[in-house]
Amino acid sequence: MEAINNRLKVMVKVFRRECHRVLQSERTTIHGADGMLMLLQLAIAEVNKQHGGEFKVALSDVLMAWKHLLLDKLHLPPPNFARLENYDLILEAYESFLKRSNTVDLVDILSMYKQLRLDSDLEEPVSPIQLFEFLSGNTDVSELPDSSVPSTPSSKSRPCSSQVKLSVRRVFCSYLNLLLNLKNDMALALTIDVPSRALGRQAFTDIKHAAQNNNTSLFLTVTSFVRAIQLGGKGYAPAESDPLRKHVKGLSDFVQFLDNLEEILGEIPDPSVCGARLVTAIRAALVKGRSSGDAVHAAAEETTEELKARICQLHQIQKQIANGSGTGISPARPKAYKVNHCTAYGGRDTVKVLMALLDEEALIPPCGNKADLLSEDQPVLSGAEGICVLNLFRSPEVSTGCSPEPLKNRVQSRLDLLKPKPKDKGIRSQFACTYNDEELPLNRVLEFPSxxxxxxxxxxxxxxxxxxxxxxxxxxxxxxxxxxxxxxxxxxxxxxxxxxxxxxxxxxxxxxxxxxGPGNRKKTxxxxxxxxxxxxxxxxxxxxxxxxxxxxxxxxxxxxxxxxxxxxxxxxxxxxxxxxxxxxxxxxxx
Structure with a gap:
């Protein structure tokens, strides 16, 4: 498994070096196996809702469509079971989500590698069958010859027993991913309410509807709204009837936190120091208000140390490559029409290091427990119970009165109707509620007060x-x-x-x-x-x-x-x- 992981890293390295030839943005991020599965779940649920159903999907349908998706994109023979009813629409929705969020998956990386590789590069580091086995989570992958790329701690297979630790690490990487790629809607969904900012399903639904109306990404919708509130006058401020008005504080806190991260990224030139500062800021937000013995606190501390060490290692590796051969991963190129080139160059080295870190995270083997991944993706991170991505993208249900009430409620309502009702008494005084029925009438009470x-x-x-x-x-x-x-x-x-x-x-x-007294008796x-x-x-x-x-x-x-x-x-x-x-x-x- 370690050998195939190293071969995948060679493939991603070539993609990062030559991606400017086929992509419009050099900050395109990669979805790993777990991210691809979560996106497929959202695509199936969206198609089911469009065809008169509900925004939900069974786990068996996701796994069935998952195999068909991998085999079709890798141009391998299809499996021996039938496809889902609306498979073509599901595949279209999946590809549309990738394009809209400026992301690619590992299968797309393999397809573009064949176009972007040079003569000095390996002809085919990973075959389609080996990539299928890797994404499916099978451990019987044939070993390949060892590569010259040094192994890293993050490339090793980590056990998925600690769900809290994996969720905390996913939140760290989602914040860094959103910092590099502002169009990544999945990264925003995993971070908008972690830590808790009172931005639950209703707030996310309002953001999603506003983004669909404006045809923009989720983060751009949130940022535009907050900037209009902070800087806009009476003519530019959002209307009072805007649904996002109810979530001003939570959205402002989220945008402010991302602004702080971007400020750190642009002001500190050293990638090692800047990366450590970014990871520390994310850790401080996650552990705020938690005790040292909390599971999230311990997982955040451990993840922070691991990411700091890996960022320093990647920075040293890139410095050696740049000083030796002069070839390496090209950072984001500044545009010629930039007013200030210093701002264009600010944080370029840090962006290059963070991009390499996120690429390694995308090459982690998939989680073995698919049910935990698709049902409870954020346990105990947002303050209360965990919420999966599917439930977050699902709009809150509006009661229409058509669905029957639970049996327990219907039985209780029937029993209430069968109970004898007390007879209505005559009109009483406005102070009658202060007297019991057994007391004297009101005129007797007034006649003898005490x-x-x-x-x-x-x-x-x-x-x-x-x-x-x-x-x-x-x-x-x-x-x-x-x-x-x-x-x-x-x-x-x-x-x-x-x-x-x-x-x-x-x-x-x-x-x-x-x-x-006898002395006070009246006279005649x-x-x-x-x-x-x-x-x-x-x-x-x-x-x-x-x-x-x-x-x-x-x-x-x-x-x-x-x-x-x-x-x-x-x-x-x-x-x-x-x-x-x-x-x-x-x-x-x-």
Whole structure:
């Protein structure tokens, strides 16, 4: 396996040296075996959605299409099982994704090598059958003669047992890949919410729809939106109804982090120092807020040390090649129309080293567990549960009401309908919610607010008041109405000997205490006439009674009161006297 890996590196080296002859961009990145499989999964899901299905695909369909794809592109005999129903559309969607993201796969590298190789290069370092076996993950690949290219630690087969470590390493390489190739949508999908920036499926779907409407890459869509928010005025800022407005903070943090990486890339000329600074910045973002014993923290620390050491090795190898023969991997050539050539040349050596590092990562043997790769690609990296690339590209489902509810919910709804409903009671007061059904009605509560104000009727009956002589008809009416009023307010008054005057006293506890003692008993009408302090007591009694008792809303009747020998006047009264009116009448009779 190590020998074929070295031969693949020779093939990629020739491609990097001569790719400017067939490609428009010299920063085209390469998808390895795992990346190719993930892209194929997205292509199948997209075709299924276009033909009336859902954006999903079974693992068996992906593996079946994977073999057909490799054999067709390598021009080998097809397998002995049938293709998928829409295989041609799947292949077209796969190739379209590669072209749109400015990437190529290893099969394309082999095809272009035959066109780009020189006479001094090997005629065919890897045969199509050997490349098929390598991409399929078979370990029974025939050994080839050893190559002159030195082996590297990253070219060795790494076990795929540690899913967290592989995911962390993939995130590191995706950040570096996005830094070199801004059109790589797969790299953006793997990094946009790692670490967590509150950019989940809904945010990614909004970005994807905006990119499709503008016919641009995902990263260019995000950058354009953030720049318009930061620098645009009222006429250039995005509209308030723009779906990306809901994710301004997360998108700004993501663009700011990429800006920091680009600043490091352009300012530090030494590739070894610059590469170490880039890897350290990515590690700091991943381990922020995590304890030292966390699995992601440990994997990030280990990956950082490995990448730093490999970047230094690649830099030394390229320096030796450049000083010796003068031939090597050509860096990105600056354009003649650049305003400042310093900015065009800034970071060229670092870009060359990072490109060689990413090429080596693309030549890593495929992961043995395809289910883990396609289902949980980012476990515990974004703060909560992991999310696979397929679920990230799938738009959130909108409830239409057509699909039936789960059986448990339907059973519970049926049971709720069968439960007897309580009968609706009559309209109650706005304060009825504060009372229990077992409590007294509202009028009883208002009539006796507290137990301390309930009349006990235990005091001895006061002496009957002697009233002046009045008309028989009027006096009899007044006495009957006053007696009826006192009887309705306290039925026990007749048994305890209460008279009319006692029934009209205030109900407050203080008023009862003032009138309870034998020294405070009321005098007769003749005695009250000659003493002014008694008049004040009658006034205070009248005020207390009117404050504590609700007035009766009934019409007054004109009653003439006659004194012996002269007529005092007419007293206005109701058919039923209001509270305290009897005492007031007796006061004016004097």
């Amino acid at each position: 137990t301390s104000q309930i009349p006990t009727c235990v005091h001895p009956a006061p002496k009957a008041q002697t009233l002046p002589a009045v008309d028989e008809e009027c006096s009899s009416n007044v006495e009957e109405e006053t007696k009826a009023k006192s009887t309705s307010e306290c039925p026990n008054k007749e048994q305890s000997g209460f008279q009319q005057g006692a029934a009209l006293k205030p109900r407050s506890g203080n008023a009862q205490n003032r009138g309870a 009408g003749t005695q009250a006439q000659g003493k002014g302090n008694k008049r004040k007591q009658v006034d205070s009694d009248q005020q207390g009674g009117s404050e504590n008792e609700p007035p009766e809303k009934k019409q007054l009747t004109s009653v003439s009161v006659k004194m012996p020998g002269k007529t005092v006047g007419k007293v206005s009264s109701k058919k039923k006297l209001i509270a305290g009116q009897g005492k007031l009448t007796s006061f004016f009779r004097v």
